[in-house]
Amino acid sequence: MLSIKNLHAGINGNKILNGINLEVKAGETHAIMGPNGSGKSTLSAVLAGRDIFEVTQGEITFNGKNIFDMSPEQRSREGLFLSFQYPVEIPGVSMVNFMKTAINEHRKYKGLEPLSASDFLKLMRDRKELVEIDAALTNRAVNEGFSGGEKKRNEIFQMAMLEPKLSILDETDSGLDIDALRIVANGVNKLKRPDNATIVITHYQRLLDYIIPDFVHILYNGRIVKTGGKELALELEEKGYDWIKNTEESESNL
Amino acid sequence: MKPTVNISPKEDFINLYLDNLDLITENSSGVLNAVRQSALENFKLLGFPGLKNEKYKYMKVEAFFTGDYEKYFTPKRITFNVDDIFRCDIPSLDTHLALTLNGFYLSNPHPISEFENGVIVGSLAEAAKKYPNVVGKYYNSLSGNDADDGLVALNTAFAQDGVFIYIPKGVRVDKPVQIINLLMSDEQQLVQYRNLIIAEEGSQVEIAICDHTLSPEKFLSNVVTEIFTNGNASIDLVCMQNQHNDTAQFTHIFGQQEKDSKLVTNTISLHGGTIRNNINILLNGEGSESHTYGLSLVDRTQHVDMYSFIEHAKPNCTSFEQYKAILDDQATGAFNGRILVRKDAQKTQAFQSNNNLLLTADARMFTKPQLEIYADDVKCSHGATVGQLDLEAKFYMQSRGISEREAKLLLMFGFAHDVVGHIKIEALRDRIDELVNKRLRGELSRCHNCPMHCY
Ligand SMILES: Nc1ncnc2c1ncn2[C@@H]1O[C@H](COP(=O)(O)OP(=O)(O)OP(=O)(O)O)[C@@H](O)[C@H]1O
Ligand SMILES: [Mg+2]
Numbered sequence: 001m002l003s004i005k006n007l008h009a010g011i012n013g014n015k016i017l018n019g020i021n022l023e024v025k026a027g028e029t030h031a032i033m034g035p036n037g038s039g040k041s042t043l044s045a046v047l048a049g050r051d052i053f054e055v056t057q058g059e060i061t062f063n064g065k066n067i068f069d070m071s072p073e074q075r076s077r078e079g080l081f082l083s084f085q086y087p088v089e090i091p092g093v094s095m096v097n098f099m100k101t102a103i104n105e106h107r108k109y110k111g112l113e114p115l116s117a118s119d120f121l122k123l124m125r126d127r128k129e130l131v132e133i134d135a136a137l138t139n140r141a142v143n144e145g146f147s148g149g150e151k152k153r154n155e156i157f158q159m160a161m162l163e164p165k166l167s168i169l170d171e172t173d174s175g176l177d178i179d180a181l182r183i184v185a186n187g188v189n190k191l192k193r194p195d196n197a198t199i200v201i202t203h204y205q206r207l208l209d210y211i212i213p214d215f216v217h218i219l220y221n222g223r224i225v226k227t228g229g230k231e232l233a234l235e236l237e238e239k240g241y242d243w244i245k246n247t248e249e250s251e252s253n254l
Numbered sequence: 255m256k257p258t259v260n261i262s263p264k265e266d267f268i269n270l271y272l273d274n275l276d277l278i279t280e281n282s283s284g285v286l287n288a289v290r291q292s293a294l295e296n297f298k299l300l301g302f303p304g305l306k307n308e309k310y311k312y313m314k315v316e317a318f319f320t321g322d323y324e325k326y327f328t329p330k331r332i333t334f335n336v337d338d339i340f341r342c343d344i345p346s347l348d349t350h351l352a353l354t355l356n357g358f359y360l361s362n363p364h365p366i367s368e369f370e371n372g373v374i375v376g377s378l379a380e381a382a383k384k385y386p387n388v389v390g391k392y393y394n395s396l397s398g399n400d401a402d403d404g405l406v407a408l409n410t411a412f413a414q415d416g417v418f419i420y421i422p423k424g425v426r427v428d429k430p431v432q433i434i435n436l437l438m439s440d441e442q443q444l445v446q447y448r449n450l451i452i453a454e455e456g457s458q459v460e461i462a463i464c465d466h467t468l469s470p471e472k473f474l475s476n477v478v479t480e481i482f483t484n485g486n487a488s489i490d491l492v493c494m495q496n497q498h499n500d501t502a503q504f505t506h507i508f509g510q511q512e513k514d515s516k517l518v519t520n521t522i523s524l525h526g527g528t529i530r531n532n533i534n535i536l537l538n539g540e541g542s543e544s545h546t547y548g549l550s551l552v553d554r555t556q557h558v559d560m561y562s563f564i565e566h567a568k569p570n571c572t573s574f575e576q577y578k579a580i581l582d583d584q585a586t587g588a589f590n591g592r593i594l595v596r597k598d599a600q601k602t603q604a605f606q607s608n609n610n611l612l613l614t615a616d617a618r619m620f621t622k623p624q625l626e627i628y629a630d631d632v633k634c635s636h637g638a639t640v641g642q643l644d645l646e647a648k649f650y651m652q653s654r655g656i657s658e659r660e661a662k663l664l665l666m667f668g669f670a671h672d673v674v675g676h677i678k679i680e681a682l683r684d685r686i687d688e689l690v691n692k693r694l695r696g697e698l699s700r701c702h703n704c705p706m707h708c709y
Contacts, residue, residue, distance in 0.1 A: 048653045076655035088650040092668025101664065102654040109655070141668070142650075158654060 001026050001197050002047075002166055007058035009046050016042045018222035020058070024166065027194045031208055031233060032201045034219030035241045040201045041085050043219070044170045048082040049075050062166070076102075077109035079165030083155035083172045085201075090142040095154075098142050099124065099161055106162060127160040131187040148175035156184050160191055167191075168199045173207040185210030205237040220244055263320045264301045268294065270325065271411055277327040282414035285382040285389045286448070289398065293410035300404030307402065312588040312620055313530060313559055315405065318502045323444035323474055327414065329358035349432035349462070350375055356437055357447035357475075358415045372422035373459075375431055378450055381418035388420065392452055396480050396508035396536070403532070406506050409478045413448035416477075421457040421487070430460040430679050435477075437465075437497070442472035449479040453487035453515075460490040460679050467497040476504045483515040485539060490678050493521040494686065495529060499554065502528040511571075513539030520677055522686055523550040523558055524693050530559045537564070537571040537599075544573045549673035551693050552617075553582035563592045564606075566599040566629075575606040578673050580666055580694070581617035591636070592624040599629045606636040611643065611669055666694050 002024040009017040016039045024030055034040055046053050047060065049072030060067040063078055070078065090098070103123070104114040115123065128135060133153050143151050152172050159167055169188070173181055188198065188211055200211055208216075208230060216232040217224045225244060226232065236243070261269075271278070271294055279287045302319060303310040350367075352375050353360040359377030366376025366384060374381065382389040400406045417433050437445065453459055467473055483489050497503060503526050509517050523529050535544045550558040564573045579587045589608045610619040623636040643665050651661035670690050677683035 048649075050649055071658070072649060072652035073655050073657050073661075076653055082653055084650065084653075088644075088646045090644075090647045090650065090665070090668060092671045093647075093651075093664050097664065098651065098654070098656075101656050101660060102651075105655045105657060105660070162654065 001063060003059075003061045005059045007043075007046070007060065008056045009042065009053050009058075010056065011042075011053050015056075016053070016222050017046070020219075020222070020224055022217065022224065024197050024199065026165075026197055028215070029192075029198045029200065029211060029213045031211075031213035031216045031230075032199060032219055032224075033203065033216060033233060033236060038219045039222040040219055041170055042222075044082050044085075044168045044201065047075075047168060048072055048080065073105065076162070076164075077106050079196075081159050081162055081164030081167045083152075083159060083167065083169040085170040085174075087143050087146075087151040087155055089144045089146075091144050093142050095138040095140060095142055096124070099138075099158070102158075103161060123161065127157060130160050130190060131157045132183045133157045149177060149180050152176055153180060153184060156187050160187060163191070163196075165196045166199070167196070168201070170201045171203065172200070173202050173204060181207065182210060205233045208233050218244055263316050264297075267319070267408060268298060274325075274327050278412065278414060281328050281379070283379045283382040285386055285393050286379065286413060288390075289394045290411050293394075293398075293407045296407035297404050297411055300402065300407055302404050303402075309402070309532075309561055309590065310559075311590075312586070313528070313557070315504075315530075318474055318504075318528070319444075321472065321474065322442065323472070324439070324441045325444050326356065329415070330356060349430045350427075352376070352417055352431065352433045354415075354417060354433070354435045354447065356439060356443060357435075357445035359417060366418070371425050371427075373425060373427055374418065374420040376418055377415055378418040378448055379415040381420075381450070385420075388452065389418070389450065392480065392482055393450060394480070396510055396534070397478050397506065400506075400508075400534070403506070405476055405504055406478055409446045409448065409476050409506070412446045413478065416447035416449045418449070419451045419459070419461065421453045421459045423454040424456045425454075426458040427460070430462055430682070433461070433463045435463065435465045436468050437473045437475070437501075438468035439471050439473070440469065442474075444474045444476070446476045448477070451479065451481045451489065451491075453483050453489050455484045456486045457484075458488045460492075462492045462494065462679070462682055464494040465497055465503070467501055470498065470500070473497065473501045474503075475501070478506045479508070481507065481509040481517065483509065483511045483517045483542075485513045486515060487512075488516040489518070491517075491519045492677055492679070492682060492686075493519070494689075495521070495523045495526055496689075497526040499525070499527045499556065501526050502530075504530045505532065507531075507533040509533070509535045509544070511535065511537050511539060511542040511544060514541040515539060516543045516545075518545040518547075518676070518678070520547040520673065521549070522674065522690070523548070523552075524689060525551075526556065526558070528557045528559075530561075532561045532563075534563045535565065535573070537566050537573065538568060540568045540570045542568070542571045544571075545676065546573070546575045547673050547676050548577040549670055549690075550577075550579040550587060551670070551690065552579060552585035552587055554585060555583070556585045557587065558585075559588045561590045561592075563594070564604065566593070566595040566602045566604060566632075569598060569600045569602070569629075571599065572603040573605070575604075576673060576676075577608045578610065578669060579619060580611045580613065580669065581619055582613040584614075584616045586618045586620075588620040588622075589638070590622045590624065593626070593634065593636070595625075595627040595629050595632050595634070597628040600631045602629060602632040602634070604632070604634045608636075608638040609669075610638075610640045611666065612640060613643070613666075663691075663694055667691055670694070
């Protein structure tokens with residue numbers, strides 16, 4: 001589904017990603033962990049098509065297509081979804097208007113008619129239940145004045161609306177209270193199908209108790225320095241990043 | 255052969271006045287005629303506002319008045335049925351409808367209507383004949399005090415007609431009053447009309463004024479509207495400006511508010527070549543509350559110039575001001591917001607904001623707040639921004655599958671809706687939202703309502 005080969009990217013001439021390789025297949029869940037500033041959000045942003053980052057080397061294919069040939073909106077319509085670490089507030093644009101426009105653009109891409117007003121509202125209601133999001137939130141402007149946790153829940157609500165093939169959840173767990181974390185994780189699990197895949201970016205092992213990864217990758221200095229099963233997250237929790245940093249340094253000293 | 259003398263536009267208008275005084279007075283009435291001469295004297299003193307006038311820093315006013323415009327001092331006898339050429343496009347809006355054509359009230363069939371509850375809607379000239387005491391008490395009592403705007407004096411000298419709205423004590427008008435000002439002519443034309451709106455104590459009314467051009471000729475308008483909100487009264491006014499790109503429009507609103515009254519004005523400038531909107535609000539009674547909102551959508555070489563003057567004369571009053579503009583292409587705009595808090599106006603709360611969106615590198619906006627505070631216990635704030643579309647927000651929307659163009663439109667629409675959202679009449683609010691949306695999409699060319707789709 002997603003294949004990243006030797007990806008190098010940066011901003012204003014500063015290198016952030018230094019040769020990332022990652023393969024994600026349908027049905028898989030991958031977790032990416034790594035210290036602050038290691039490039040996790042940059043990787044997500046490059047995947048979603050944020051043009052402030054320059055890609056200097058490497059290839060990414062999504063559903064067999066070169067991702068760099070696609071605009072951010074095309075990537076979304078192809079089934080890519082990014083749950084933002086910092087969701088953006090859009091004053092004046094209502095959630096309803098925003099979601100309706102997004103859904104209908106997706107449908108147009110698939111050659112479908114726009115949803116009728118009543119079908120759209122039904123879909124909204126259905127997906128709101130799935131992530132247990134407060135109905136009042138969806139009557140407001142997009143993320144405007146939402147609490148940190150509400151913003152994260154709203155990301156998963158949008159994911160539920162759009163039913164992506166590949167979801168990248170960038171620290172969706174941060175800012176969520178204990179109950180919300182469970183609800184959001186359950187929502188993600190309910191949306192799981194054999195033909196879709198998820199990348200969860202997190203700092204905490206706790207989330208991975210709910211969303212169980214097939215692979216855990218550790219990103220450090222813009223590279224995946226270690227890959228393992230779900231037990232790697234436990235090991236990391238126990239030993240901290242110094243363990244990684246030390247192995248990295250000893251390797252580069254070789 | 256007469257020697258050609260170079261006379262100034264100011265003298266031109268003075269001569270025009272003197273040459274046509276008989277016609278002007280004949281087609282107007284007592285109260286309006288009574289203040290003409292002094293207004294002319296005033297205009298002689300003031301002339302057209304020059305660039306030295308702080309208020310008109312970004313406009314060469316005189317240049318607009320040098321054009322070769324026809325001036326009519328008798329109403330045009332029209333033989334067509336207005337309803338046939340003009341259909342109001344707000345279907346769910348059930349209103350008391352009044353129309354003017356080139357500044358003269360269109361009798362339909364009566365020049366003035368008095369409803370059962372005592373509400374009066376009709377021709378100002380006719381009202382001045384029928385109710386000279388009421389009209390006489392209010393007419394020009396605010397505009398006559400404007401000592402620095404020659405355009406207001408010019409209007410008062412020439413004004414013959416316009417719309418009169420009167421809401422008696424305690425009456426809450428069930429449906430909005432809608433005034434549609436039509437400009438239609440086969441020659442380029444100048445119009446200078448006048449509106450007078452009075453809400454007596456404890457009354458309430460919602461008013462929508464729509465300005466439209468129905469023919470492609472050049473038009474120049476210089477319009478004065480006086481609004482009196484008496485004790486405990488409430489007026490909600492929406493002004494929709496939708497004229498073609500070859501027009502120039504100068505509007506002057508004067509509002510006076512008495513104790514515990516509320517006046518809300520919302521001016522939506524959808525279209526027009528050059529638009530100058532002046533609004534002057536006098537908070538003259540304790541506990542009064544004023545809301546002044548404005549939205550301008552400007553593109554190509556259009557210019558929109560907004561001036562507001564909020565005067566807090568009494569204690570415990572509140573004023574809210576929000577002006578927004580979206581400027582595209584080479585369009586330019588200006589906002590000058592003056593707030594004056596007089597010495598006695600303790601516990602004043604005055605809030606002003608002016609936010610502008612520039613869509614191109616060539617568009618320009620000048621913004622200037624002007625606060626003069628002479629009381630010590632006041633809460634005032636003002637803020638102005640000039641910015642571009644939020645790229646993060648745009649990307650966020652694109653990442654959900656929304657095309658770049660649609661994302662930009664949603665952002666602009668959201669920016670504009672902030673102002674439109676203040677409109678109380680739901681049907682009108684929805685309709686204006688829709689018009690704004692069409693305007694931003696470029697689907698609204700000039701006069702949307704006009705089936706002739708002229709320039
Ligand atoms: N817009 C930007 N301008 C300049 N530098 C940036 C920008 N975005 C990211 N960086 C830099 O790139 C590096 C990687 O940032 P990134 O946000 O990808 O880290 P992260 O792994 O997501 O960290 P965190 O765990 O704190 O979210 C950091 O050093 C950061 O300062
Ligand atoms: Mg991050």
